[in-house]
Amino acid sequence: xxTRPIKRPLMAAAFAxxxxxxxxxxxxxxxxxxxxxxxxxxxxxxxxxxxGGKVIVIDPFIxxxxxxxxxxxxxxxxxxxxxxxVTHGHGDHLGDTGALAKMTGAKVAMNADMxxxxxxxxxxxxxxxxxxxxxxxxxxxxxxxxxxxVRAEHSSTIVHKDPTSGKAVVHPGGEPSGYIIKLExxxxxxHAGDTGVFGDMKWIGDYYKPDLALLPIGGHFTMDPTHAxxxxxxxxxxxxxxxxHFGTFPPLKGTPAQFKAALGDAASTMVEMKPGETRxx
Numbered sequence: 711x712x713t714r715p716i717k718r719p720l721m722a723a724a725f726a727x728x729x730x731x732x733x734x735x736x737x738x739x740x741x742x743x744x745x746x747x748x749x750x751x752x753x754x755x756x757x758x759x760x761x762g763g764k765v766i767v768i769d770p771f772i773x774x775x776x777x778x779x780x781x782x783x784x785x786x787x788x789x790x791x792x793x794x795x796v797t798h799g800h801g802d803h804l805g806d807t808g809a810l811a812k813m814t815g816a817k818v819a820m821n822a823d824m825x826x827x828x829x830x831x832x833x834x835x836x837x838x839x840x841x842x843x844x845x846x847x848x849x850x851x852x853x854x855x856x857x858x859x860v861r862a863e864h865s866s867t868i869v870h871k872d873p874t875s876g877k878a879v880v881h882p883g884g885e886p887s888g889y890i891i892k893l894e895x896x897x898x899x900x901h902a903g904d905t906g907v908f909g910d911m912k913w914i915g916d917y918y919k920p921d922l923a924l925l926p927i928g929g930h931f932t933m934d935p936t937h938a939x940x941x942x943x944x945x946x947x948x949x950x951x952x953x954x955h956f957g958t959f960p961p962l963k964g965t966p967a968q969f970k971a972a973l974g975d976a977a978s979t980m981v982e983m984k985p986g987e988t989r990x991x
């Protein structure tokens with residue numbers, strides 16, 4: 711009996727399959743990891759570049775940030791910015807939001823009440839503001855990226871200089887928040903903002919399953935390293951965690967070394983970043 715020859719398309723498909731099997735799953739995982747770029751600019755300021763090239767800046771306290779390297783203090787060097795997220799109204803988080811928004815035309819999303827204050831004071835043009843609240847997912851820069859506001863245990867006011875008197879006036883800053891950012895490839899980032907530990911962090915961990923958590927460790931105004939380690943080990947269980955909001959001002963005494971020690975044998979990777987540094991995840 712004659713053996714029927716294998717058709718060329720089938721042979722090509724079989725060869726391609728063999729190459730994939732030989733390569734294993736690692737290339738796909740590596741490709742995904744290399745697609746998300748995160749730059750820390752000090753305090754809680756981060757620049758995130760998505761797989762599709764969308765740029766999200768969180769809490770842009772840059773020009774007056776004592777830990778931001780001089781070469782990164784020029785806002786123009788951030789380049790294109792599609793979205794600015796602000797966790798609360800304190801100056802070391804609201805920071806350069808107004809200047810950056812006006813320079814780039816980026817949309818600016820924040821707690822609804824803080825948005826009312828920011829808009830009425832003229833800090834951000836009204837057409838760029840997105841006012842929203844906790845557990846209301848939004849897609850402000852395209853259907854592939856979802857941002858959800860979550861709780862934070864902190865406070866929020868806005869100090870703004872009155873243009874007439876020249877005096878600093880304290881205005882309502884709405885409620886503090888954190889953000890869940892899900893990118894086009896499914897990579898999920900939790901930026902906790904300024905916060906203490908709260909029980910619903912377990913729900914955040916269970917429901918959103920963050921690939922990367924950005925957690926404050928400085929103490930005094932936020933979690934210290936021990937509290938942050940508890941939040942990560944027992945509640946969030948993110949795959950990777952970057953400590954932030956430490957060493958900028960004298961009361962923020964917590965250190966990454968203390969945080970790492972408190973994490974112990976937690977099944978996660980602590981990534982220590984230096985201000986200005988960029989990492990791929």
